[in-house]
Amino acid sequence: MDATREWLDAQYDARALVDDADAIIADWGARSDALRRDHPPLVISYGDDPRQAVDVYSPPPGGGTAPLVVFVHGGYWQALDKEHFGFLAEPFLTAGAVFASLDYRLVPDVAIADVIADVRAGIAELARRAGDFGVHPTGIGLVGHSAGGHLVAEAMTTDWAAHDLPADTIGPVVGISGLYDLEPIRRSYLNDVLAMSEQDAHDASPVHHTPTGPGPLLLTCGGGEPEEFDRQQRLLVDAWPGVPITTLEQEGGTHFDACTRLAMPGPLRDEAVPLLVRG
Template sequence: MDATREWLDAQYDARALVDDADAIIADWQDRSDALRRTDPPLTISYGDHPRQAADVYSPAPGGGPSPLVVFVHGGYWQALDKEHFGFLAEPFLTAGAVFASLDYRLVPEVAVADVIADVRAGIAELARRAADLGALPTSVGLVGHSAGGHLVASAMATDWSAHDLPADTVGPVVGISGLYDLEPIRRSYLNDVLAMSEQDAHDASPVHMTPTGPGPLLLTCGGDEPGEFDRQQELLVDAWPGVPTDVLQQEGGTHFDACTRLALPGPLRDVAVPLLVRR
């Protein structure tokens, strides 16, 4: 694409575009802390690093194994953690699903490729331990926000046999304000920390991966977000014509409250929860 660094910086600097971004993130943490006090999660490790872990929230027992939904957070591969997003468990628990908030190592301690590998390994560990968690081990639903949208799309393009798991390990996927072509990210201020080469950005971009999961795939972003987030979605739709995909247009909404809406009454929750919670 033909764009200056200055223009790309303005499009992708999510915090600078949202006056109350810090307050929104603090609210995520407060709401998650409240849930953790009343419904403490089980923490599952999938590696030796403290961030290679997931917090697992379970619904009330009954009715056999539950669908498993895994949430992957954003933060431009550099920030935030699983504890910020426990509050998103509530609508999924109500729907009878087991909900996991998955963490991963951050850049610059590791490269973006390592973050992708962490998320794949975390999903694999949760699938292997599904029976112990009261969950189904296949058709795992994935949902990710921002960089997490990139990571769940990458997980949808995974050879699960390399993890000794069946091809249908991952089922429906929801990407919220996701990033599916990392070349414009490489050309923006974000690469000062990410340090991706042109080849790195190509290899880490879902638009250049081959999906292995059947879907369906739901993509959405806030209606008030910069046009690059809409374009990112269009690129993935065009790159993956064989995957059944819907794009949910939201009325208003910033990069941050586009994620919050997953836990609030409204079109995103109404579409995403039943899509992900399939038996």
């Protein structure tokens, strides 16, 4: 793409474009703290680092095996954590699903390739331990926001046989304000920390990989977000013609409340929750 560094910086500086971004993030934390008091999660470790962990929220026992939905947070691969997003469990618990909020190591302590590997390893650990919390070990639903949208798309390209797991480990996926081509990220201010080479950005971009999971895939972003987020979605639709992909328009909305809407009555929750819970 032909764009200046200044233009890309403005397009991807999500916090600068939302006056109340810090208040929104603080609200995520407060709502998550309240939910954890009522639904203390089971913490699953999938590595030696404290961030290689998953919070697993389960609904009241209802008999049978429940679907599993895994959320992967954003933060441009360098911020936030699983505890901020426990509040998103509520609509999934109400629907009878188990909800897992997955954490991972952050850049610059590790490279983006390591972050991708962490997310794959976390999903694999959940699949292997499915019997511990009564969920299906296959057809796992994934949802990610921002960098998390990138990471769940990368999970769709995983060779699960390399993890001694079946090809259908992953089922439906939802990407919210995701990043699927990292070349413009490499050319923006974000790369001052991410330190990606051109090859790194190519190798970490879902648009350059072949999905192994069948989908379906739902993509959405806030209607008030910069045009780059809509373009990122269109790139993935064009790159993955074999996957059934739906794009959901959200009227208004910013990069941050595009995620919040998953827990609110409205089009995103109405489409995403049944998709992820029933496949």
